[in-house]
Amino acid sequence: MFQNKNVKILVVLFLIGLLIAVRAFEGILFYDPFMDYFKAEYANLSYPQLDSILFYLNLIFRYTLNSIISVLILYVIFDDIAMVKFSGSLLLMFLIVLLFSMFLLLNYSDESQKMILFYVRRFLIQPIFLLLFIPAFFYQKKTA
Template identity: 50%
Template sequence: MLRKILNNKIRLALFLLLVGLLVLIRAFEDQLFYDPFLDFFKNDFTNLPLPVYDSLLLFGGLLFRYGLNSIISLGIIYVLFKEIEMVKFASILYIVFFLILIIIFFAILFINVEHHYLTLFYVRRFLIQPIFVLLFVPGFFYQKQN
């Protein structure tokens, strides 16, 4: 009984640590990542031109941030479910979603149509925020229940 309580405390502590890491990534996003769109989307961007950006640095910054969020999110999935198969499946999904989203993101940038700023905003949001873990955890929980 004591071991089960201790294991749950350790799992809870690991879960809180991983969530705290996600919060730290968000808190220090200005210092950690190259993203000229951070300030652009904080303002009324509907009438502004796109900021000047370096495509290679932007790709690297997005890849780095998405990778960090994904690794921490995979840790959360493992801590919650203790099933390596779920982590493997989620890893594949993270890779596939990154490829799809990054292609869409840069396609919108290169087309540079002002009417697609909102689409660019939401695609970028999926790339820089750990939104997928919020979708995967309930989905995996439901799958495990059935």
């Protein structure tokens, strides 16, 4: 789609800027009581009170926002619809697994699992999968 390399670079930089904006305005855009919790000395604190439905809806919204931008970045870089579909499928599968894990950790485990909760939440709120997909897809393209 983007034949001009300079346009491609500008579009990718713009999309990365959108990911940065999601992170920069997270306190305004999303309901997440764990944001302040994990910034504090959480080892000695109980989990914060939360509105579960609002919390999960905001996690899904943020993950979806990051995923759409990530898939667009992958499309601009690789210009491959099959790769975009595969990425979207993986991201959807990861969302389901991570949300289920988050639910289990919050409702059926004790608070000794705080670090696991921290990392599950991190995968839900940050576009970490993009950092894994780009080198994997470059390698796959190179070896194919």
